Amino acid sequence: MRLILRLFVLLIFGFTGHANAGVILTGTRIIYPEGAKDKTLQLTNQESQSYIVQVQIDNGTPEGFAPFIVTPPVFRMEPHSGQSVRLTYSGEPLPGDRESVFYFNFSQLPSLKAGTMQQNKLIFAITNRVKVFYRPASLSGHPEKTSEHIHLSMEGKQIRIVNQSEYHASVRRATLVRNGKDIRLAEGVMISPKSGLVVTPSSEITSLRGLLLRLVLVNDYGVDIVTERRL
Structure with a gap:
């Protein structure tokens, strides 16, 4: 049963959902200005249970490349706690005459208590997706x-x-x-x-x-x- 449970978790971990999300991100979008050393994102666990959180960034497809490094990629969030995540541009060339868009994903999985891995449980992971706009410094207008x-x-x-x-x-x-x-x-x-x-x-x-x-x-x-x- 332990193997089946783990396999099921891996299969659903990338699916997108919005209802009853315990972990939230501050802000509705992420703006990364050209020249920034990094960008700090703030996640908050609003609930009384702990979560395992996985973060990643893509270009619009699950395996799509994005020139950013996200740290830490996986972490545990205790009840009613916060966690900072650092987003760093890795330097690959991007267009200088317009914005580029990427997607920051954070998946949350309820943390299991000791011994429950032996039980038959249905576990759902919720993934939230937020746009990341890379904004060149040379853009005109506002x-x-x-x-x-x-x-x-x-x-x-x-x-x-x-x-x-x-x-x-x-x-x-x-x-x-x-x-x-x-x-x-x-x-x-x-x-x-x-x-x-x-x-x-x-x-x-x-x-x-x-x-x-x-x-x-x-x-x-x-x-x-x-x-x-x-x-």
Whole structure:
């Protein structure tokens, strides 16, 4: 049973979940400015039980390379305790004319008491995923002004949303407003610098001209920035 339990834990350790997470990270995103020696992240265990925590960083795929070192990679967190994690850029070249994005993952597994490994138990690990933005020093403008660099165009019955800035545009929600009613276009998407996103409204929209497009962007502090444009 010990072997089966350990194998099951390894299989579920990388899965993503959000509910009832005992260990949380301070902040909703991580900004790593060019030239920084390192970045200290703070994790907190809010619960009355201990956890084993594993941290890692990738480029968007589980085995994807990211030019960062995370220390310590595995640690135990006692109840109602904190833990600092250090993120260090390893120096591999990254684009200097735009942000690069990576993903910081921290998985938490309830710590087992002595003797329980012999018992038949179902154990779930929860993995949280947070964006890491590497921000070159040479970027012009300001990330808070990203909404001012969003360009819209109509392509038949589709809308192209172009991010002309050097920063990533995190879109919490994009809606069309017609007769005071919001019609959903997209949720939880990110538009890379100098890139675009094409959205297709539902069939109930027969004409786009004159409608209002409302974008809710998320800034560095997790605050919503609302911008509206007339098509």
